[in-house]
Amino acid sequence: MARGGVFSLYRWPAAATTWGDTGQQGGRGVTGLTVLLTRPDAQSRRFAARVLDRIGTEPRIVIAPLMRIDPVAPLPELLPGDVPVFTSENGVESYARLGGRGGGTAWCVGPRTAAAARRLGFDVAEGPGDLAGLAVAIAAEGAGAGRIVHLHGTHVAGDLAGMLRAAGRPADEAAIYDQRALPLSREARMVLAGTDRVLVPLFSARSARLLAPGLNRAQADLRIAAISPAVAGALPLQSGAKIAVAARPDAEAVLDVLAELAENAGFLEGRHGAG
CATH class of the missing domain: 3.40.50.10090 (Rossmann fold)
Structure with missing residues (x-):
């Protein structure tokens, strides 16, 4: 070397x-x-x-x-019009490892997560890099923009889906990977x-x-x-x-x-x- x-x-x-x-x-x-x-x-x-x-x-x-990242099966069902949200590269990679496919719009917290989602084939809407700012950006779309589904790990730093529901945006969430200590x-x-x-x-x-x-x-x-x-x-x-x-x-x-x-x-x- x-x-x-x-x-x-x-x-x-x-x-x-x-x-x-x-x-x-x-x-x-x-x-x-x-x-x-x-x-x-x-x-x-x-x-x-x-x-x-x-x-x-x-x-x-x-x-x-x-930590070690272990995907957790199965993926939740995403209905037509649903918009997945990824708040880490681990979320995108676990989604792909569990058989998820790109296509359509996905929200991502920041640039590196967005790059991973684009490689998978998503049309990415990119947030400012933090969870609170991401919630504000998504909520600004209005309630008619489709249900948000936050795909995250078993350990999370904040309640994105809860923030969005409080702002009037339909939102759900699912843990698709575990961060094993x-x-x-x-x-x-x-x-x-x-x-x-x-x-x-x-x-x-x-x-x-x-x-x-x-x-x-x-x-x-x-x-x-x-x-x-x-x-x-x-x-x-x-x-x-x-x-x-x-x-x-x-x-x-x-x-x-x-x-x-x-x-x-x-x-x-x-x-x-x-x-």
Whole structure:
């Protein structure tokens, strides 16, 4: 595998969960830079490529998923005129794995979910990236635009269907996948017990809650990049981690935070803001 330069996702061995070595730079008492990724495996691997491209140095990347996505059969019946809503890539991928087909209109919470739905053949209406904003956008269509069916996981951060019904829009929901909790890996526990500056991007409140026991016992110099205030609020106050919240609820804004955290620690040279 090439060392340095832009990381290529396609060169990451399928079984590998760690890439790179710690350096000897950064603040006093900090021996290196590690990025700990806790999203489901496929999403973590995609994000790893973006992290290394953006930061432009050789941080150690440790992939330690805290959840596994398992589709839950069967799919609900979608009647003519029904409009599915997806609030994550996992929803789109699980819908496809359960035999769902594209075609017609689908609402999606943000750009990455929208891209997945377009690949499946949907004509996508895209929301602003957060659940409340998505509810406002869908409700603005009016009650005559068809029944909304929110296809989500067994663990959800908000009641989209309830918000839409309160706004007068016919809406229903169905859980089509489960986010099964996984234990924190040995590699991740070693990272948290070490002396590196550790950057941890977090994309959901459930991920934050699952990581919390490990944070409470951590000795590393922790920096959390939370995608939203709700995710930041799910973290334990006693962990001692410093928390920064992304300016927007999307992956690019989380990358902005990671780049700033790396730069402030002396690990990023002249590349802050490069995309």
